[in-house]
Structure formats: C-alpha cells, structure tokens
Amino acid sequence: MATEHLVLGQEQGESGTRKRIANDFSINIATVNGSGSQSANSVLFKSIFGMGVPVSGKNLFPSNIAGMPTWFVIRTSKDGYLARKQEAEILVALNPATAREDALALPAGGVAIYEESLNLKQYREDLVFYPAPFDKITASICPEAKLRKLVKNMVYVGVTAKVLGIDLGVVEQCVRQQFSHKQKVFDLNFGAVKAGWEYAQANLPKQDPYVVEPMDRTAGQIVIDGNAACGMGAVFAGVTVVAWYPITPSTSLIEEATALLKKLRITPEGKATFAVVQAEDELAAIGMVLGAGWAGARAMTATSGPGVSLMAEFAGFGYYAEIPGVIFNVQRTGPSTGMPTRTQQADVLSTAFLSHGDTKHPFLLPGSVKECFEFAGAAFDVAERLQTPVFVLTDLDLGMNQWMSEPFAYPAKPLDRGKVLSGEELEKLGGFARYRDVDGDGVGWRTLPGTQHAKAAYFTRGSGHNDAAGYTERPGEYQAVMDRLARKFEGARTLTPAPVAYRDGQSKIGFLAYGTTDFALRESLDQIENELGVRADYMRIRAYPFAHAIHDFVASHERVYVVEQNRDAQMASLLKLDLEAGQTVKLRSILHYNGLPIDARTITDEFKTREGL
Amino acid sequence: MATATVNGAAGPKVNRIGLPIVEYRGGKSTLCAGCGHNAISERIVDAMFEMGVEPERVIKMSGIGCSSKSPAYFMSRSFSVNSVHGRMPSVTSGALLANAALTAIGVSGDGDTASIGIGQFVHMMRRNLPMIYIVENNGVYGLTKGQFSATADIGSKLKTGVINDLPPIDTCALAIQLGATFVGRSFSGDKKQLLSMLKAAIAHKGTVLLDVISPCVTFNDHEGSTKSYKFLQDHDEPVNEVGFVPSFDEIEIDYDSGAVYDVAMHDGSHLRMRKLREDYDPTDKANAVRTLMEAHENDEVLTGVFFIDTRQPTFVDRLNMVNEPLATLPESIVRPPKAALDSLMASLQ
Numbered sequence: 021m022a023t024e025h026l027v028l029g030q031e032q033g034e035s036g037t038r039k040r041i042a043n044d045f046s047i048n049i050a051t052v053n054g055s056g057s058q059s060a061n062s063v064l065f066k067s068i069f070g071m072g073v074p075v076s077g078k079n080l081f082p083s084n085i086a087g088m089p090t091w092f093v094i095r096t097s098k099d100g101y102l103a104r105k106q107e108a109e110i111l112v113a114l115n116p117a118t119a120r121e122d123a124l125a126l127p128a129g130g131v132a133i134y135e136e137s138l139n140l141k142q143y144r145e146d147l148v149f150y151p152a153p154f155d156k157i158t159a160s161i162c163p164e165a166k167l168r169k170l171v172k173n174m175v176y177v178g179v180t181a182k183v184l185g186i187d188l189g190v191v192e193q194c195v196r197q198q199f200s201h202k203q204k205v206f207d208l209n210f211g212a213v214k215a216g217w218e219y220a221q222a223n224l225p226k227q228d229p230y231v232v233e234p235m236d237r238t239a240g241q242i243v244i245d246g247n248a249a250c251g252m253g254a255v256f257a258g259v260t261v262v263a264w265y266p267i268t269p270s271t272s273l274i275e276e277a278t279a280l281l282k283k284l285r286i287t288p289e290g291k292a293t294f295a296v297v298q299a300e301d302e303l304a305a306i307g308m309v310l311g312a313g314w315a316g317a318r319a320m321t322a323t324s325g326p327g328v329s330l331m332a333e334f335a336g337f338g339y340y341a342e343i344p345g346v347i348f349n350v351q352r353t354g355p356s357t358g359m360p361t362r363t364q365q366a367d368v369l370s371t372a373f374l375s376h377g378d379t380k381h382p383f384l385l386p387g388s389v390k391e392c393f394e395f396a397g398a399a400f401d402v403a404e405r406l407q408t409p410v411f412v413l414t415d416l417d418l419g420m421n422q423w424m425s426e427p428f429a430y431p432a433k434p435l436d437r438g439k440v441l442s443g444e445e446l447e448k449l450g451g452f453a454r455y456r457d458v459d460g461d462g463v464g465w466r467t468l469p470g471t472q473h474a475k476a477a478y479f480t481r482g483s484g485h486n487d488a489a490g491y492t493e494r495p496g497e498y499q500a501v502m503d504r505l506a507r508k509f510e511g512a513r514t515l516t517p518a519p520v521a522y523r524d525g526q527s528k529i530g531f532l533a534y535g536t537t538d539f540a541l542r543e544s545l546d547q548i549e550n551e552l553g554v555r556a557d558y559m560r561i562r563a564y565p566f567a568h569a570i571h572d573f574v575a576s577h578e579r580v581y582v583v584e585q586n587r588d589a590q591m592a593s594l595l596k597l598d599l600e601a602g603q604t605v606k607l608r609s610i611l612h613y614n615g616l617p618i619d620a621r622t623i624t625d626e627f628k629t630r631e632g633l
Numbered sequence: 634m635a636t637a638t639v640n641g642a643a644g645p646k647v648n649r650i651g652l653p654i655v656e657y658r659g660g661k662s663t664l665c666a667g668c669g670h671n672a673i674s675e676r677i678v679d680a681m682f683e684m685g686v687e688p689e690r691v692i693k694m695s696g697i698g699c700s701s702k703s704p705a706y707f708m709s710r711s712f713s714v715n716s717v718h719g720r721m722p723s724v725t726s727g728a729l730l731a732n733a734a735l736t737a738i739g740v741s742g743d744g745d746t747a748s749i750g751i752g753q754f755v756h757m758m759r760r761n762l763p764m765i766y767i768v769e770n771n772g773v774y775g776l777t778k779g780q781f782s783a784t785a786d787i788g789s790k791l792k793t794g795v796i797n798d799l800p801p802i803d804t805c806a807l808a809i810q811l812g813a814t815f816v817g818r819s820f821s822g823d824k825k826q827l828l829s830m831l832k833a834a835i836a837h838k839g840t841v842l843l844d845v846i847s848p849c850v851t852f853n854d855h856e857g858s859t860k861s862y863k864f865l866q867d868h869d870e871p872v873n874e875v876g877f878v879p880s881f882d883e884i885e886i887d888y889d890s891g892a893v894y895d896v897a898m899h900d901g902s903h904l905r906m907r908k909l910r911e912d913y914d915p916t917d918k919a920n921a922v923r924t925l926m927e928a929h930e931n932d933e934v935l936t937g938v939f940f941i942d943t944r945q946p947t948f949v950d951r952l953n954m955v956n957e958p959l960a961t962l963p964e965s966i967v968r969p970p971k972a973a974l975d976s977l978m979a980s981l982q
Binding site: 427 | 692710717723724726729735752768953955964969974975977
C-alpha cells in the first residue's frame with residue numbers, strides 16, 4: 021500500500037483556529053489486562069520513535085493476569101523530556117470499566133478516541149470526540165472470532181495513527197518488526213491497522229490540535245527497558261552464576277540475562293559457561309550467590325523489596341565474612357506486599373543497613389538504561405574488589421518501562437576480579453592471613469576453594485573471627501576486624517560511580533536526586549528557570565557511600581532540596597548521617613510516593629511553595 | 634570386609650596420595666567430652682584419609698549449632714563455610730556451581746536441618762546436589778541448653794521431665810521420597826558401620842543423606858531419652874551390614890551373592906550390603922520408606938543403607954556446564970566480544 025498520500029501532517033485547517041501542538045502531549049491508552057494490548061501499544065510507541073520524535077512509554081498495570089484495568093501512557097516530547105506528565109491530553113478508551121473515570125481525567129479540550137458504544141459524550145462536552153466501532157471493524161477483517169480480541173488492539177493503533185498524523189509507512193515497519201517471522205500474523209495485524217486508519221479517514225475529520233510531526237531526535241538511538249539493560253550489563257560483566265526467585269518487577273531482568281547467556285555463552289562444544297538456578301525462595305537465592313562468590317564466581321540475583329527483606333540475614337553474613345555478590349533490587353511500592361506493579365525508591369535505608377549488627381552495604385543507583393548496563397558491570401568490579409555484597413537499586417519505572425537511549429558502549433576496562441592469591445603466590449609468601457590488611461585499604465587477600473596449596477584453606481564464618489580467620493571472642497581481635505571493615509567501606513566512596521553535577525554551580529540553591537527522579541527533576545529545573553526565574557544547581561547521586569563531591573555540593577549551597585520517591589525522605593536521612601552537623605540543616609525534601617513515577621510539575625509546585633515564590 | 638590399604642615404609646603411614654592422617658585432622662574440638670559429634674569428626678578424618686581425597690578439593694559446610702561447629706575439628710587443610718542457621722544447602726549449591734570439581738561434605742544438626750532448615754533441606758534433596766549431608770542427630774538443641782528438636786521421638790523425655798508429644802520428622806524417609814540418591818542412618822558409636830558408609834558416600838555422585846544418631850551427653854543422654862547411648866545400644870537394628878570396596882583396592886573377597894546387595898559406584902568401587910533383614914532391597918524406594926515407617930511403630934532405630942540409586946543425574950549434571958570451574962573462566966570466555974554488543978544494539982534501534 022502506498023502511504024505517502026496518507027501523511028496526515030499535511031492536512032491543513034482542520035484543527036480550526038486552535039494552534040497546532042506538535043510532539044508535546046501524552047496519550048493514555050486504557051485497556052483490560054490480558055487482552056493483548058501490549059503489542060499494539062509497543063507498535064504505537066515505536067512508530068512515534070520511528071518518526072524521530074523523543075518518546076517515553078509507561079505501562080501502568082495491575083498485579084493481575086487478566087481482567088483488570090491497565091493503562092499505557094505514551095509521552096511525546098519535542099524537548100526530549102522522558103518523565104511522566106501529570107495529565108494525558110489524549111485518551112484511547114477501550115475499557116468500559118474505567119471509561120468514565122478516564123474521560124473525566126482529560127483536560128478541557130482533550131481528545132477521546134473510544135469504542136463508540138462507550139458513549140463518552142454522556143460524561144462531558146468539552147472534549148474532541150472520535151468514536152469508532154472497534155468491534156465491528158475488527159469483525160469485518162478478522163473472520164476468526166477467537167483472534168478478534170487481540171486484533172482489535174491493532175485497529176485502535178490505526179485510528180490513533182490517522183488522528184495524530186503518524187506515518188502509516190512507519191507503522192507498517194513497526195508491525196513488521198513486531199511479528200518479524202510470521203507473514204500471516206503480520207498480514208492480519210497490519211490489515212487491522214489499515215482498517216482502523218481507513219475508518220478514521222472516512223469518518224473522523226481532524227478537529228483537535230495534536231499532531232506527531234517528523235523530527236530527527238531518535239536517529240541512532242535504541243529503545244530498551246532497564247531490566248533488560250541490567251541483565252545485558254551482567255552478561256557483559258562476565259556473570260557466571262545466577263540464582264533467583266521470581267518476583268515482580270525484577271523477573272524480566274533474570275529472563276533477559278538468561279536469554280543472553282544462552283545466546284552468547286555456550287561453547288562450540290555446546291557447554292554452558294554459566295549456571296542459572298531458580299531457587300526455592302530468596303533466602304536460597306542469596307545463599308547460592310554467596311556460596312558461588314565465596315568459591316570465586318561472579319554471582320548475582322535480582323529481586324524486589326520483599327525478597328530483599330528475606331535476604332537480610334545473609335546480607336550481614338556476606339558483609340562480615342567478606343564475600344562478593346551482586347544483588348539487583350528493582351524497587352516497587354512498599355511496605356509489605358505494597359503495590360507490586362507500582363514504583364518507588366523506598367528501599368534506600370533498608371538496603372544501606374540490611375541485616376543486624378553494624379552492617380552496611382554499598383549500592384549503585386543507575387539513572388538511565390545506559391547506566392543500568394554500565395553499573396551492572398561496575399557492581400561486579402566493586403563487589404570483588406571490596407569482597408562484599410553490592411546492591412544495584414533501580415525501580416519498576418526504570419526496570420519495566422521502555423526508554424530511548426544512546427547505544428551502550430562496550431566496556432573499556434578489563435574485569436577487576438579483586439585480590440585473589442594463587443597457589444604459586446602462596447608458595448612465595450609462605451602463607452597468608454585471610455582478613456589481614458596488608459595493603460592499607462582494609463581489604464585482605466583471599467584464596468579460592470580448590471587452590472592447590474597446603475596453606476590455601478581458611479575457615480569462613482559469620483561468628484567472631486580474628487584476622488587469621490580463627491574463631492574469637494577476644495574484644496581486641498573482634499574490634500580490629502570491625503574497624504578494618506569500616507575502613508574498607510570508606511574505600512567504596514571512590515570505587516563506586518561518582519556523582520554527576522549538572523549546571524554551573526553558581527546558584528545558592530542546589531538539588532540532589534537519584535535514579536528515575538532524574539527525568540522529572542531535569543524537566544522541573546527547566547520549569548523553575550523558565551517560570552520562576554531561578555536557575556538552581558543539581559547533582560545526581562549515583563552511589564552509596566557518598567562521594568566527597570556530594571559533601572562539597574551541600575557545603576557550597578545555602579539550601580539543598582533532596583527529591584526522591586518515598587515518604588520518609590530516606591536518602592536525605594542517609595545524607596544526614598554522613599554530613600557534618602552544620603550542613604544537615606541545609607537539607608529539605610521534596611517527596612513523591614503514590615506509586616506513580618514522579619513528574620516535573622510536582623517538584624516545581626512544591627519548590628515554588630517552599631521558596632515562597 | 635575390605636577397607637583401604639594403608640602403606641608406608643618408615644615414618645607415619647601415608648595414604649594413596651602420600652599424605653599421613655595428620656594432614657586430615659582439624660582443630661581441637663570445643664564440644665563436650667563424650668559428644669557423639671566428635672566421634673563422627675574422627676570417622677570423617679578416617680574416611681577421607683583412607684579414600685585418599687585431596688584435602689584442598691574438599692569444602693566443609695555447615696549451618697549453625699553444636700554440629701555445625703564441627704567442621705573446624707576435622708580437615709584443617711580444607712576450605713570451609715560455617716554459614717547461617719539452616720542455610721547450608723544453598724551456600725553449598727552456590728559453591729558447587731562455581732566449582733563443580735569440589736567435594737562437598739556438610740555437617741548439620743537436627744535443628745539446623747529439620748526445623749529452621751527444612752525448606753532448603755527438601756529442595757536440596759530433590760535437586761540431587763552432589764554433596765554428603767550429615768545430620769548429627771541428638772534430638773535436642775544443645776547450644777541453647779536442651780530444647781526438643783523436630784526429630785525428637787514421641788514420648789522422649791527431657792531432663793526437666795517434659796515429654797515430647799509431637800511426631801518426629803524422619804529425615805531419611807523424607808530424603809528418599811524427595812530424590813536423594815544415597816540415604817542411610819548410622820550411630821556415632823558404631824565406628825565400623827559409619828566409616829564404611831562415609832567411604833561409600835565419598836564415592837557416590839549425588840546427594841548423600843546420612844542421619845547419624847549422635848547422643849548429646851549434656852542434655853539428652855538420660856533415662857527416658859530415645860537418643861541416648863543406652864537407648865541406641867538397645868534399639869539399633871541394622872537393615873544391612875555395610876561394606877565398601879574402593880576402586881583402588883585390589884583385595885577381592887568372596888561373598889555369597891545371595892546374601893549381599895552389591896552396588897557398583899561411579900568411580901569403580903563397590904558398596905556391599907549384607908542382608909540382615911529379610912530381603913531388604915536398598916534400591917526399592919517405596920519399600921525403604923515403608924520399612925522406616927514400620928520401624929517407628931515398633932520403636933526400632935533402623936540403621937544401615939536404606940536407599941541407593943546411582944543412575945540419576947545430579948544437579949550439576951543437569952546444568953550442562955563446561956568442565957573447567959566457572960569461578961576461574963578467563964575474561965575472554967565470560968565477556969562476549971564487542972561484535973555481540975554491537976549486534977544487540979543494532980537490533981534495538
């Protein structure tokens with residue numbers, strides 16, 4: 021089908037006297053979960069991306085397999101903002117259960133594309149209405165009744181693409197990519213897209229101002245979710261042992277890692293250079309990771325809040341016995357079971373001090389899918405260098421949503437396997453003491469089980485031990501180990517990814533944030549500058565323990581807003597434990613914790629109120 | 634009855650890899666004098682020595698409790714993890730994934746296994762993890778001064794007079810049902826039987842579960858206890874007489890094949906079980922479980938090898954890993970090349 025003549029952007033005058041709004045709006049697609057809308061949403065998302073327009077997609081889904089409401093929100097942003105926006109201007113309504121609520125949530129002048137039987141006009145009049153008989157259109161092109169539920173989704177893709185001026189040729193390519201191996205499936209699905217498109221062309225003249233116009237902002241970019249990026253990062257970091265227990269929203273991280281391991285890490289003889297084990301629970305998963313780390317493997321697990329809680333005892337064992345391991349925590353909304361399919365950054369404090377006693381853990385905070393890939397590798401290096409469990413904290417928003425990104429760069433540095441003594445080295449040394457600080461960095465040398473030397477073995481225990489790994493209850497010996505562990509932890513300040521400073525550092529006002537809050541904060545900083553005339557500085561925290569630059573940042577500003585997605589100001593609290601007493605009074609918090617990803621307007625409004633502007 | 638031959642001219646006797654038994658000894662035990670656990674440690678030393686196992690290839694694993702302290706008291710030249718309570722199986726699993734060439738021997742207790750550790754225990758059994766799992770079973774918590782454990786028998790009495798009224802968990806019956814491939818029970822006081830079973834265990838590929846009744850002389854060795862030395866001496870009923878002929882032992886002893894079950898082990902050695910109970914077949918899973926259930930009803934403490942199956946793949950076999958330990962594979966093997974990343978990036982555009 022020739023598509024050139026269908027490019028809607030060329031239609032003129034149909035939006036009346038209203039200004040055209042190009043590439044700066046959100047589309048909320050309301051469906052029922054389990055109806056197969058994911059492929060359709062992905063096609064729509066990729067089509068906008070394919071037109072060169074910066075785009076982000078957020079799947080707001082229930083903790084359920086079928087029958088409950090789900091929303092997919094696509095944001096187009098000519099300015100490249102990828103955070104969630106508070107409102108969506110365009111609604112695609114296919115779920116009768118939420119249609120009224122969804123329609124009422126639209127701003128005045130918003131657009132409703134909907135199954136005509138939902139009759140959204142009954143709820144309000146100040147919208148642009150595009151009703152379409154989706155079921156009828158579907159039935160006309162899909163004789164097989166049982167496929168109609170799935171195919172119907174592609175009909176709304178066609179209608180929406182036509183209304184918003186998305187190039188049908190680009191949509192065709194995306195459908196082809198989605199169903200790359202199956203011509204029949206492609207024919208059926210693209211047939212549905214075209215049927216929707218043709219219906220809209222014949223029956224739904226353009227009356228609203230929103231259009232997708234071609235740009236060149238996505239050339240060379242990739243689209244990936246954070247979980248896939250973490251999994252990929254782990255594979256390129258040489259992970260060999262993966263032990264895990266399924267939990268939303270971390271499961272796809274392991275699935276991606278496993279798929280890549282099977283693809284990239286099978287020898288020509290057909291043997292695996294890895295082991296992936298689905299454990300009986302998170303206690304076993306972390307136990308396997310530490311067992312493997314003790315024996316010298318690069319081992320990892322991935323989990324979320326409830327799993328992290330279960331791992332607490334072992335985390336302390338790993339800290340005290342000094343065993344490397346990497347734990348990805350894709351944070352979800354707590355406490356307890358909380359809202360498993362909603363996002364939060366509320367495991368900061370529990371991760372920092374996970375387990376009883378004087379235990380503390382380094383953690384890394386990727387702020388993009390690219391950093392998911394990079395920090396996965398960094399986490400293994402830090403874990404083996406410091407011989408300790410290292411956590412990577414992402415969240416559901418980063419982990420399970422699609423993000424555009426520069427392509428990932430191949431790791432520049434070789435793997436850092438840390439301080440490991442071979443049998444030959446032991447022969448020269450005449451022996452070793454496992455927990456002795458011979459290099460002044462608080463990190464002892466270790467041997468791996470199986471090392472062929474009569475003096476290679478040592479006894480690993482979570483009970484009190486001296487620097488030769490012997491059991492002790494002597495006050496001095498115990499305390500010496502604890503003091504060395506504290507010195508070792510200090511080293512993590514410089515071994516972990518350094519914070520990133522944005523802007524020029526001239527302002528009296530500073531912002532600190534981490535992880536996915538970055539997307540909203542960067543947009544908010546532009547709003548604050550453009551609307552309030554305040555040009556504030558910003559530093560993004562990328563790891564704990566805090567780099568010295570974070571102390572300097574606080575010291576060089578009068579007021580520092582810590583923006584984060586939890587109720588209890590967890591990162592601000594952690595900062596207060598680390599900063600000098602005189603500096604802590606500078607911190608104030610902007611918090612967002614309703615389960616949805618934070619948005620820029622929330623930050624801007626709160627800042628405005630707090631500053632009395 | 635064949636055992637490993639120990640040769641040596643002058644000086645201490647050495648085993649087949651040239652090591653004297655002292656190289657298999659551990660630190661001084663801090664357990665109570667007369668504790669059954671110490672006798673078990675001694676048998677482990679004897680078995681590893683006689684089998685000529687390289688100490689550096691052995692990992693000694695444990696959880697928490699009196700029993701779990703004992704890896705410090707044997708084989709100082711072997712690596713060890715005294716982990717957290719009830720979690721020995723997972724740590725051992727991880728270590729074997731990292732290096733499948735290691736020989737794992739774990740020492741746990743009845744609390745560490747049958748109460749806090751029952752979850753990991755059952756999953757380890759069903760995976761057939763190649764490991765010798767010893768339960769040093771005394772029916773009580775020693776380190777916390779004598780509470781009943783989940784293996785205590787109904788009617789057994791504590792020193793304080795408290796009578797146990799809950800049925801015991803039989804770790805052997807459980808292990809057989811779940812998929813362990815070598816399951817037996819012994820008594821810390823039966824040197825000969827325990828040593829033979831340990832040597833066979835070393836030769837076995839797969840999960841070995843040895844429940845060893847090991848009386849607690851401080852908290853559970855009194856009149857009325859069903860885990861006392863006296864009770865065991867009176868109630869120990871072997872189902873078979875266990876003999877082990879290692880592959881490197883050239884001595885052949887004639888035996889009456891009708892009276893003995895002979896099982897060829899993976900390494901070419903033989904486990905020979907002389908029948909003491911009428912036609913007890915240690916390869917019949919259902920019968921093994923039934924026999925154990927009946928013994929409980931008759932107040933008998935059965936010992937011997939209850940079940941053996943040398944045909945099942947182990948947890949490690951199923952993972953189809955390369956022969957080299959995963960732990961030490963070089964970067965060139967474990968980090969895919971740049972072209973692989975480039976191709977992935979292209980597919981995401």
